[in-house]
Amino acid sequence: MTTTFVTGAGRSLGLETARRLVEAGHTVLLGARDPERGRAAAGAVGARFVRIDVADDASVEAAAADVAAHEGALDVLVNNAGIHGRVGPVEEYTAADVRAVLDVNVVGIVRVTHAFLPLLRRSAHPVIVNVSSGMGSFGLTHDPERIESQYSLPLYAASKAAVTMLTTQYARELADVKVNAADPGQTATDFTGGLGHSVEVGAESIVALATIGPDGPTGRLVDRSGTLPW
Template sequence: MPTTFITGANKSLGLETARRLVEAGHTVLVGARDPERGRAAAASVGARFVRIDVTDDASVDAAVADVAAHEGGIDILINNAGVLGRVGPVEEFTAADMREVLEVNVVGIVRVTHAFLPLLRTSPNPVIVNVSSGMGSFGLTQDPDRVESRYALPLYSASKAAVTMLTTQYAKELKDIRVNAADPGQTATDFTGGVGHSVAEGAESIVALATIGAAGPTGRFVDRSGELPW
């Protein structure tokens, strides 16, 4: 059965995705920064914990070495770790605020993907899922009928727009790997203050992309209802 590594999987969407994939028969590796929380989360769903801080090269390299020693390779990488970043008056945002968000949400994906590519390429059917957001879509944030148009989150939205574009560009270059972006939608997590649909519903698009068959799509941006505008 497939082996799946998920970053930021000690809670919320990451943990729900882990639970669903364990139920589907995957060997799941719960990646998280905090060992205590990570081990507890992994144990709660029948997964294995691997410590990883997506902002730290040494931590990511250690995680790769851990997985190589125990599982030998992976089939699916889910880049789920992310931060909301500073919210409030845009006049108060600084370059440091933007840098912090990009380091996790965008640079972290590049760092983790680069490090795990050799392990992904041991798989006959490698898949990468990047967790993006409708808040990074020009189409959705400008559509008055969509909930995304009701919020202004400059730092987070800019980072997720970058995640979606990064996904499409990686899909063009990594022709041996299917690379897609998932939008969980407005999900009731700490990011939204508990507003939105359930975490189970939010995880559906991530799980769907993680379990696509060998003939599945690449370079797509989808939510649980289908393809989304960029």
């Protein structure tokens, strides 16, 4: 049985990913900050709720200890938790605005990966999936044929560029772990104001990477159609 932990899974893409992986036969640990929402979401899809706030060291360490005590090991870690951050005139952005986004979207991945890596290394075929975005791709944000070129989201885009680079560097360093980044594309969530394709479609690239075998790729940024450019 494959044991998978999904952060930010109380709703939207994280919840849909958890649901799909339960259907695929995984034992899913549904991570969320809000206990009430997290328990309800876990009950709805047949997962086990584990409270985690990726921006809080103690919370992340407690979540890893919880998994160690109950499951003893982890096969797949999906770093899905993320925030949009401030949107508006760039001249109004402050250092605190940037720090808040990076602390969740980038540093949060480092916190969670650091805490859960000992559990992943108890797996025969450990996998990490970082949820990134085409908004972090220079190529896509400069391609007039792509939706990514139509938006200006400096804080979010910069954080996702960092997530993708972090992914490639971790993949290089962690030779015993498959580490990839998934781009869900423009998905109809609170992030996008309901614009875009369904969460079912958005979750496809995440689920695909979470279910790769031992001969699967590493160090890639992919969407549901394939590998994406920088």
